[in-house]
Amino acid sequence: MITVRQLTKRFGERIALAPVDLDVRAGETVALVGPNGAGKSTLLRLLAGIITPSGGSAQIDGRDIVTAGPEARRRLGYLPQRLGVPGSTVLADLARLVAAVRGLHASVAFEALDRAGFGLRLGSPLVELSGGQRQRAMLELAGLGDVGVVLLDEPSISLDADGAEDVRQAIRAARARGAAVLFASHHLHDVALLADRIVLLVEGRAVMTGTIGELATAAGVAWHPDDTDPPIERIYRVLVGRSRDGDAKSLRLVRSDAA
Amino acid sequence: MTAGILRFELTTARSGRTVLLFAGGFAVASLIVALVGLSAGGILAVQGFARTSVSLLQLVVWVVPLVALLSGAAAGAECREVEFVFALPLKRTDVLLSRWAAHVVVLGAAMLLGLGAAGIVIGAFAGAADGLRYVALTGISCLLLAACLAIGLMIGIMAPTRTRALTFAIGTWFVLGIGIDLLAIAALAILPPGAASWELVTLLAVNPVAAARVLGLGLFGADVLAGPTGAALRAVLSGWGAWVLVATLLAWTGLPLFAAARALRKRDL
Numbered sequence: 001m002i003t004v005r006q007l008t009k010r011f012g013e014r015i016a017l018a019p020v021d022l023d024v025r026a027g028e029t030v031a032l033v034g035p036n037g038a039g040k041s042t043l044l045r046l047l048a049g050i051i052t053p054s055g056g057s058a059q060i061d062g063r064d065i066v067t068a069g070p071e072a073r074r075r076l077g078y079l080p081q082r083l084g085v086p087g088s089t090v091l092a093d094l095a096r097l098v099a100a101v102r103g104l105h106a107s108v109a110f111e112a113l114d115r116a117g118f119g120l121r122l123g124s125p126l127v128e129l130s131g132g133q134r135q136r137a138m139l140e141l142a143g144l145g146d147v148g149v150v151l152l153d154e155p156s157i158s159l160d161a162d163g164a165e166d167v168r169q170a171i172r173a174a175r176a177r178g179a180a181v182l183f184a185s186h187h188l189h190d191v192a193l194l195a196d197r198i199v200l201l202v203e204g205r206a207v208m209t210g211t212i213g214e215l216a217t218a219a220g221v222a223w224h225p226d227d228t229d230p231p232i233e234r235i236y237r238v239l240v241g242r243s244r245d246g247d248a249k250s251l252r253l254v255r256s257d258a259a
Numbered sequence: 260m261t262a263g264i265l266r267f268e269l270t271t272a273r274s275g276r277t278v279l280l281f282a283g284g285f286a287v288a289s290l291i292v293a294l295v296g297l298s299a300g301g302i303l304a305v306q307g308f309a310r311t312s313v314s315l316l317q318l319v320v321w322v323v324p325l326v327a328l329l330s331g332a333a334a335g336a337e338c339r340e341v342e343f344v345f346a347l348p349l350k351r352t353d354v355l356l357s358r359w360a361a362h363v364v365v366l367g368a369a370m371l372l373g374l375g376a377a378g379i380v381i382g383a384f385a386g387a388a389d390g391l392r393y394v395a396l397t398g399i400s401c402l403l404l405a406a407c408l409a410i411g412l413m414i415g416i417m418a419p420t421r422t423r424a425l426t427f428a429i430g431t432w433f434v435l436g437i438g439i440d441l442l443a444i445a446a447l448a449i450l451p452p453g454a455a456s457w458e459l460v461t462l463l464a465v466n467p468v469a470a471a472r473v474l475g476l477g478l479f480g481a482d483v484l485a486g487p488t489g490a491a492l493r494a495v496l497s498g499w500g501a502w503v504l505v506a507t508l509l510a511w512t513g514l515p516l517f518a519a520a521r522a523l524r525k526r527d528l
Contacts, residue, residue: 011527048346051527073348084343086271093270094343100263101347138343151346 087127282369335415
């Protein structure tokens with residue numbers, strides 16, 4: 001599980017992420033939503049150990065991300081927004097590396113990639129795959145082995161309808177096997193379909209955390225739990241608009257098990 | 260350092276076009292130097308195998324630092340592009356050391372290919388009397404490669420962008436190849452005779468390229484070609500000089516790696 005307490009990131013004078021608290025339990029899926037520059041990627045990159053916090057703390061599976069970095073990342077699967085490896089990297093080489101650090105035989109990684117349709121592309125440099133294929137292959141490798149915490153930064157970006165469905169399936173599968181999933185997305189339809197809770201970030205601040213029903217209530221948008229297609233875009237626009245108008249305090253929703 | 264990351268870095272380093280270009284170019288250049296060296300008249304301080312080896316040494320001290328500094332700087336700068344790898348349960352220091360070791364192995368193999376081919380040619384025409392010294396020369400070349408790769412990696416990690424890293428690497432090559440020698444000449448001109456010895460030896464210690472050159476020239480008894488710094492080394496340290504130079508090359512490997520690891524640990528990627 002993921003535990004975040006007053007986690008902060010500054011780049012020079014700019015606050016990329018104001019103190020944020022968050023818990024993501026095993027088997028739970030939490031979505032980070034917000035406009036560009038809201039701090040979604042910053043939060044995920046902090047948790048993945050790519051950047052270091054300016055303040056606060058975070059734990060993955062009970063291990064501090066700063067003082068016990070590699071141990072904290074032992075069961076972490078992370079899909080960055082960018083490719084995350086040089087384009088010249090051969091898919092099979094990357095698969096061997098991921099398998100080795102997760103204590104698996106390389107054949108396990110190859111079989112997973114084969115099942116995902118990459119059996120004939122194992123010898124290809126990633127740059128030779130299409131954007132969607134790269135994303136799907138990296139997603140497959142990120143979730144390889146006994147991964148208990150999954151961080152996905154815009155996992156559906158550049159994917160076609162089939163690829164986006166694969167991502168949704170991967171998130172559902174991770175949740176089903178008990179992983180804590182935290183993902184950032186601009187695809188609000190995916191968020192509504194997949195997330196147990198939603199964290200709304202605006203200009204580096206977590207202005208609201210809650211279920212879609214709680215967000216709808218806070219936004220004053222009519223919604224019934226039986227709605228198969230919740231008006232999430234409307235909810236999002238109302239809440240982001242209000243937080244930008246300086247009404248963030250009235251938006252903040254406190255749930256005992258949320259932020 | 261885990262075997263997994265070392266193997267990954269080895270395959271990544273091996274697949275770069277730089278390695279192929281270096282291997283091919285260095286082999287051709289080494290063979291040309293060897294053949295020209297064997298055919299030339301004995302007008303220098305050394306003859307036969309030794310003369311040709313000394314010519315090859317000049318090639319090594321110019322080409323190897325340039326390729327190693329640029330490769331190291333590019334590899335260091337590339338650390339900003341491997342977010343996926345750094346999110347794996349690996350220590351950043353392990354990734355860095357693997358990257359350095361992989362480049363030493365791959366570029367070292369390419370260099371040894373060239374030096375090996377040249378050595379066979381020289382041995383066939385001039386005899387193998389100095390063969391062991393030639394092997395020692397390849398060892399010095401490997402030490403120089405390792406040191407310059409470490410310096411390049413440090414530059415690549417500390418520079419804010421890849422372009423700046425490569426620019427700094429070329430600047431460093433220029434300073435190590437020529438700049439410090441110019442400083443030595445200036446020191447000779449300014450300081451009173453005999454007083455400059457320690458200063459010149461210090462200049463050797465701060466320059467891995469000069470250290471490798473003087474060490475190599477000493478192997479073939481060509482110290483006279485080693486210039487003012489080489490003469491100062493003989494005067495000040497006599498027999499210990501060679502070991503000081505080896506220690507210098509090792510220090511120039513260890514210290515930049517330490518600094519690079521320290522910088523990488525704290526760095527936001």
